[in-house]
Amino acid sequence: MTSYFPEGDELQKFVKRRRQKGLIWRSLFLLATTLGVIVLMVLLVTIINDSMGYAAVAYKIAPDELVVGFYRGMMLDAPRAQTYTDLDDLARALAGNPNAVGLLDPAAFQAHADILRQVQVAGGDLSGVVVAVSKDNDWVQNVTILELTPLFTVAETWSDVRPGWPDAPVHRALPEAGSPALDAFVTQVYGDDPAEQPIEALLAMLAQHRSAGALRQFVAEKPLALRTQEEVLAILEEQVLEPTVVETWSLYESLFDRAAIKEAAAGMPDAHLEFRRWITWDFITSPQSSQPEYAGVRTAILGSLWVVFITLIFAVPVGIGAAIYLEEYGSGSWLDQLIETNINNLAGVPSIIYGMLGLAVFVRALGPLTSGAIFGVGDPTTSNGRTILSAGLTLGLLILPIIIINAREAIRAVPQAFREASLGLGATKWQTIWHHVLPNAIPGILTGSILAISRAFGETAPLIVVGASTAIFLDPSGPFSKFTTLPIQIYQWTARPQAAFQNLAAAAIIVLLALLLALNAFAIYLRNRYAVRY
Amino acid sequence: MNIQTTAATYAIETRNLNVYYGDFHAVKDVNLRIHKNKITALIGPSGCGKSTVLRCFNRMNDLIPSARIEGDVLFHGKNIYDPDVDPVQVRRRIGMVFQKPNPFPKSIYDNVAWGAKINGFKGDLDALVQESLERAALWNEVKDKLDASGYSLSGGQQQRLCIARALAVKPDIILMDEPTSALDPIASLRIEELMWELAQDVTIIVVTHNMQQAARVSDYTAFFTVTPDRTGYMEEFGETPQIFTTPASKITEDYITGRFG
The missing domain is CATH 3.40.190 (D-Maltodextrin-Binding Protein; domain 2)
Incomplete structure (x- = not known):
């Protein structure tokens, strides 16, 4: 009997060939994963390399x-x-x-x-x-x-x-x-460290080195009795010591090329070398400043959190609502299909377009609303609507399609059997959605929302169009404040010529990554907590 | 509309029931009278529309956007497809058990209690849960683990949990769509015994592929088949012993004796 299937040696070879094909694919996938990991590592190493290292600091008067x-x-x-x-x-x-x-x-x-x-x-x-x-x-x-x-x-x-x-x-x-x-x-x-001196001594030093007028101004801002030692120390450092970073070196250079650094530093009179971690607690808690020594990211962090908060409370409920309508109530008519196609397309629109939309709608057309002017709470300097509210709503529009698409997927994945069982007991449609569809879809919806929020957190282009402030020294105090965000701050610092700002940018990137990680970890915790699986 | 519980011989009856899916005529001219507190089996070959007819009884076909129903389904003398009838009220009176056990991803207790809660039950919930589980012959197996997940049970237990869940809202009729097709023979037998128990005070309509089951369990049998253009219709209806021993129709006889289907 003739067999149409390979037999004997031919079979051996045939099976081997099929296995080899599988092996090739497997290797390619491994390669792809490795490539991804390597790129990520290079990124991290570059950032960390810039975020610490030797710096030559020159003081007007040494401490x-x-x-x-x-x-x-x-x-x-x-x-x-x-x-x-x-x-x-x-x-x-x-x-x-x-x-x-x-x-x-x-x-x-x-x-x-x-x-x-x-x-x-x-x-x-x-x-x-x-x-x-x-x-x-x-x-x-x-x-x-x-x-x-x-x-x-x-x-x-x-x-x-x-x-x-x-x-x-x-x-x-x-x-x-x-x-x-x-x-x-x-x-x-x-002692010789200003930080260890009592406040009276620091004030006396300040008086010694500053004009009486400058001192009077200092007192006028806030009475001396209310000042803390740290405050006086900070003023002393800023106005008397006046440290400036002359040059900085990366971590790699600091570790392996110390001789060259020493030599370069020797050529700079008045400057002394110190090893710096640019990312310090002061960096995180200080507001923005034009001097790299004092610049921090508090303003930007608060701005980012405010904007993402507005984005979240706008986009997540609206997105889930739209997804529920399209999945559970939509009849699949041509209008529904048109809406669906449009939403999928919107997810791919360049973010700068959303920025232009935000500028036209939230900043210009709805200016009185987004600046808070009609509530009478606006800051007069932001009466043009370039506020946290505008930015949050713009980013909300940007991530809305992502949230809708992911939420629809999650809702669709809930077994039809749960809906039938619920309706079969005499539950209304809404009771079915609320008690069975949503609880089972929540993990998927949260996963989509996490991705979307991460995207909003790192978004830069639309915020520039909507009018993020590049230099802002005041913390945002509410949705009607001017704002800057971490990515904007990073972008602005990398564009500065001074070497120290590049290090600050690297440090700010680490802060951004850490915040993203914390945000995601919190969301995953929420997801696991509410996804009580049976 | 308010569906009144009245004393009548028939629990539910259809008059010239026709079902369409879009342009497709799925079931035509079904006239069926379901006797009260009896078990009626709907049998027939695949695609004959027996499940479609079953799902007409509690308006489950409403979930399929393309489905269209003509004719009357009379429940206590009222056509449940009248515009003033709320399907939610219909389903509250006519419960359903599905082919695959589908407990909610909740505890055993909540599975049974949920239906009563959303229907505004004001009595002793614990007692109701116990009573429903007892009626579904599941109480002794689960009374010590009411907080455990419905999915921790075996397939047969899950199906009995689904029956308990349906019983908890005190329906007049329970529709069963091939309730044992996903279960092993022993679990299937237990469900059949349970159906006998329940038929003392509940009307049961069961769709089954298993003719022995229909013969064993039902009081009445409706045999469905299809026309050459795939439209289902009811060929014969009668008391089960009569259908299985002296069917009036040649087609029924061929199906019963295994010559086609």
């Missing part, structure tokens, strides 16, 4: 110099303070006055140990400097760091420092400005 200079000035200006160029003179003068206290470097003290006595500093001696008194002084044995502060600055009498000490005036013998012993004393007793 340590500001603090040390301030206290040095206070000490030299203290009552009965005498400076000596020659430490031998200082030692002799100190020895001759039992009411005096003085500073020497350890070598000079050793040379005059026969006539002077070292004062022990509680909590460990200072290095590079010795606090000394005359042998005739019989009350000072030891002092605390806290007592050293008034002792060398404001105290009039010894009893001001410690009540048990005599009521004699304090005399001070100091080495001249610029000597290592004096600087060592200041650094160790008062």
